[in-house]
Amino acid sequence: MDSPVDQTVLVYLRENGLVGTKEGCASGDCGACTVMVGSNTEGRIVYHTRNSCITPMNQLAGNHLITVEGLGDESQLHPVQQQMIAHHASQCGFCTPGFVVSLAALVESRAAPTREAVLEGLSGNLCRCTGYGPILASGLSALKLEYRSSLGSRRLIESLGQETGLCQFYRRPLSEPDLQKDILENPGARLVAGGSDLMLEVTQEFRSFSALIDLTGVNELTEIDEDAGFIEIGAAVSYTRLEKFFLNRSKPFLDLLRRLGSRQIRNVGTIGGNLGNASPIADIPPVLLVWDAEIELVSSKGKIRFIRADSFYEGYKKTKLKKGEYIARIHIPTMTVKHFHRFYKVSKRLEDDISSVMGAFRFAGEGGVIAEARIAFGGMAEVPVRLKKIEKMVVNRALDKELRARLREEIASELSPISDVRASSGYRLEVAEAMLMRALDEFSGNERINITELELDA
Ligand SMILES: Cc1cc2nc3c(=O)[nH]c(=O)nc-3n(C[C@@H](O)[C@@H](O)[C@H](O)COP(=O)(O)OP(=O)(O)OC[C@H]3O[C@@H](n4cnc5c(N)ncnc54)[C@H](O)[C@@H]3O)c2cc1C
Ligand code: FES
Ligand code: FES
CATH class of the missing domain: 3.30.390.50 (CO dehydrogenase flavoprotein, C-terminal domain)
Structure with a gap:
């Protein structure tokens, strides 16, 4: 694959004739561009949805990308496509591919056939003409059908893996030492994790990046540990993984995560990106402030320093991160998570x-x-x-x-x-x-x- 460093998946698809995936907003808000991405997780493919309009194409190397064209054809429709037809769930059709892919991801992950599961799976899809009733009904019916997926063969699973050095200007290190080396060698490169904030600079502000360093493959940054009185969360841990980790640890935090962005955004957005974008209205910083969290910053030379979450911000969109530093981990005292806490959005x-x-x-x-x-x-x-x-x-x-x-x-x-x-x-x-x-x-x-x-x- 040869793709410009900051080309989005949506642009790549449409330039290569796969126009089933639509562009509505190009900012991650409408879901018309939703695609499914599968990765090899302990020998089986786990699929999640993403907004292709803000996904860097290079980030998908080593993954299985499925667009609406890949779900079925006229002779063998995917159960979701069959049910969308049966329930008259499409009108102008512009949003339909995105809805179909979001619902198909629920079917592929064998979600429970409940209204809550379908609503949650569709939290990032907007329709302005049909109304949501028939779409919801299609999803519920599809989830109740007997279905054997034919999406991921054994050969395909084995071919999926982590890839590094995709193009000269898109680096995807797999360890912290390699990340530090890449930062040292590419001082002008921007860091990208989920891209749900950074890629808006490309699609909304029409900027282009000369080099990107992708954090999502760095093993140490994707781990969550609970040890010695602290919960340590790697900066590249996504919200979807946080939801799983906090399921039985903090209902208020779980409720907040479920209000953060959409399913597509939570699948990619990371805790490090939420701190790194330094937005005054980001949802995670107030949580970290009251949990007395510390942020671990590491320089390109491997020098580590800790900073309290309540001292991390210097001013509007400004943090204490120095040039060449990255956010490595967030350390939360386990005790503070056990105290009474509430998060209201x-x-x-x-x-x-x-x-x-x-x-x-x-x-x-x-x-x-x-x-x-x-x-x-x-x-x-x-x-x-x-x-x-x-x-x-x-x-x-x-x-x-x-x-x-x-x-x-x-x-x-x-x-x-x-x-x-x-x-x-x-x-x-x-x-x-x-x-x-x-x-x-x-x-x-x-x-x-x-x-x-x-x-x-x-
Ligand atoms: C449709 C939509 C809805 C959203 N809804 C919400 C919401 O409800 N609440 C909310 O809080 N946010 C929301 N967001 C913002 C969302 O982008 C962030 O919450 C997300 O956490 C960013 O993470 P990311 O991994 O995608 O960051 P990226 O886009 O990859 O990076 C964001 C910035 O942080 C820097 N960065 C990333 N990781 C690191 C690191 N480890 N060290 C140093 N710098 C780093 C990048 O260089 C970049 O400048 C929404 C965004 C969209 C598009
Ligand atoms: S085009 Fe609207 S979310 Fe991507
Ligand atoms: S069918 Fe027209 S926007 Fe959904």
Whole structure:
């Protein structure tokens, strides 16, 4: 394969006549470009969905790429294609290939035939004409059918593997020493992990990169360890893997992850990329601030330094990363994950939307009395912030009306968020106050309703 260093999978496909995969937004939002990517995982192919519009083509070497054309043909349609026809689930058809591929990925991974599983699998696909009812019904029906996949043969599985040095300017090191060597030898190269942020510079700002160093093959950066009182998460660990790891460790974090981007974004986006892009509204930094996490930075010469998550940000879109350094691991004290914690995300849409305000809270203590507090917000300043004064105000105090009134005043004086397309400054302040009150209530044992868990009577 010979592909320009920053060419996307979508451009490659369409330039090579595979036009079933569509371009809607070219920013990872609509899902029209969804493809399935299979990798050799312990002797079997595991498929996941990605947005081809923001996937660097070079990243897929050694993987099995399936587009809508590869799912079936007129004589033998994939069960999802059959059900989409049976349920009249396509109108203008522009979004249809993306929906078909997302649903096919559910069928291939033998997802449970439930409405929740289908909704989750479609969290990154938008349709503006058919309506979602028939599409959902198609997915549910397809999941209930008897089906034997013919997608991955044994010979294919054996041919899949990790590849390095794909083109002269696209490096894919497999170990940290090799990564450091690549950074030293290519000082102008940008680091890419999931590409879900970086590739927008190509598709939205029309920039091009002369060289990229891909972190997703670096073994040490893709590991999660729990040892000696710390959870250590490699910077190139994806959200999908975090969901699995935190499944029984933190429900609030799991709930937040399920609100972060879409299935396609979570399959590729990494924790290191979320810190590296230095967005003031990224969802992970407030979590790391309240969990007292430390970030391990490594230089191209192998020099290691640790920095507290609450000191990592210097200003708008600026971090303390030095030239040639990369984020290697995030270290979270296991104890802080065991304390009471809550993460609240408010955004305009439930799925696949950036937060207007993201609030994170950790309280240690018992009997309704807080012995130690951490309170952090995203979307309220030019960097993710910890409210240290308010943390002190709630320690060893009765969480009564009088204190709450003072906390509201203090929040309004400490924070002055901007107004933008997502929310006005005043709205953000009200939401932040409400989040703090809710966290205090829940710490005191008054669990509030979670609208994502509400079930409506039919
Ligand atoms: C449709 C869509 C929805 C989204 N929704 C959300 C959301 O709800 N919440 C949210 O928080 N974010 C959201 N995002 C942003 C999403 O891109 C990040 O959350 C994601 O974590 C970025 O990770 P990545 O691996 O894709 O980073 P990349 O795009 O690969 O990299 C991002 C930046 O970080 C740098 N970088 C990456 N890894 C490292 C490292 N180890 N060391 C140093 N620098 C590094 C890169 O050089 C680049 O500058 C969304 C993005 C899209 C496109
Ligand atoms: S074209 Fe819209 S997500 Fe890729
Ligand atoms: S069928 Fe027209 S956008 Fe979905």
